[in-house]
Amino acid sequence: MPTLKSEVQPVVTENDIVYVRQNVRKWAVEMKFSLVDQTKMVTAASELARNLLIYGGGGEVRLEQLQEGSRMGLRVMFVDQGPGIPDIEQALKDGFTSGKGMGLGLGGAKRLVTDFDIKSIVGQGTSITTTKWR
Amino acid sequence: MSTIRLPEILQKAKAQILEEWVKQQMSGAGARADLIKDGELRKQSEEFLNNFQRSAQSGETENIQLPAWAPTLELIADLTRQRERMGFSPSETALFIFSLKEPLLAQVRAELKKDPEAAIEESMGISALLDKLGLYTTEIYQASREEVIRRQQEELLELSTPVVKMWDGIVALPLIGTLDSARTSVVMESLLQRIVETGSEIAIIDITGVPTVDTLVAQHLLKTVAAARLMGADCIISGIRPQIAQTMVHLAIDLSAVTTKATMAEALKTALARTGHRVVKDVVLKA
């Protein structure tokens, strides 16, 4: 599956989350996603970038524009070297939080995108890949 | 590199160096006759030369961080900030210092005519020293620019929280822009404060201008609504655009405890009704 374009952004401060949202919106607009899909991608990215910063201690966000046959995909990856998630199923449950949040971000992000892939190793970090196709 | 002769040269030829230096500044690349008067320029140059001489007399000319250089650095900082306000560019300000090189080194050459090797040594030492002092002006520039940016950011934080009185007992808070968590807390605090001050019964929070509503923004909104309720005020959230509504459903954000309206106009209508007002349209009878 060819990758047409890619970009990596570090996330180490609160402001970086704003840049991630802006960048995802820019890419989604360029790829002519509908307004609803743009908003979904941006919101999912906002959730996962914030988790990456708060729980993962910062990391990287990678954007990719994919082409598969006639369809186009926007892939956003979130990679941190933080503590990892001991129980992914529990973390995905609505209302579970180990912090002060509402516990809705992770599960919500999964529902907002088409493909959602999460890998996490305790003590090594978390890597989440989200993709939306059009 | 050495600058052993520098204090002596300054002592001997200061008047001449000053004369040459001022001339240089008035005709050289950094000249800005439009921004600074000749008299002022001369005064500043003389003051600098005096400080420079005093600092150089310490014999420590390699490291300008030493105490002997503090008065000179302070003067440079003052001059730089002043010039920034006057409209000088950073390089024009640095040239103030760099342009001293030529007149000073000319004196070195004249003074050490018979010992060219020592003249080269001395020149290199003085040159390096003036480089450091010149670069110090750009450091000051940088610091003051950062200060300006920081101040503007803070002003933005304050500016971006308009709380509008709509009617007796009704206030509105149009939220505009990215709600990063720093700003959200400021906005919410200011809303709660205005509710208290105005003794309002109803607060309309309009989120038409918020591009992204994620769980953090939602959490702030819900907390504000709860806090307002404790103070005896009801909140109405308006301006939830269709795409935001869909996204909030996917995030499983529960707004059922809050009154929501599509537009600010509808929210105001509801608020007026709740506070016992009616909006009626005059009926004009046609003849």
Ligand SMILES: Nc1ncnc2c1ncn2[C@@H]1O[C@H](COP(=O)(O)OP(=O)(O)OP(=O)(O)O)[C@@H](O)[C@H]1O
């Ligand atoms: N990158 C990560 N590294 C480590 N733990 C994580 C990471 N992302 C999520 N988690 C864990 O999963 C939990 C659930 O995440 P989720 O985003 O659903 O909720 P939250 O961030 O606590 O609150 P909300 O997102 O609603 O503001 C978190 O509380 C945290 O324990």
Ligand SMILES: [Mg+2]
């Ligand atoms: Mg979260």
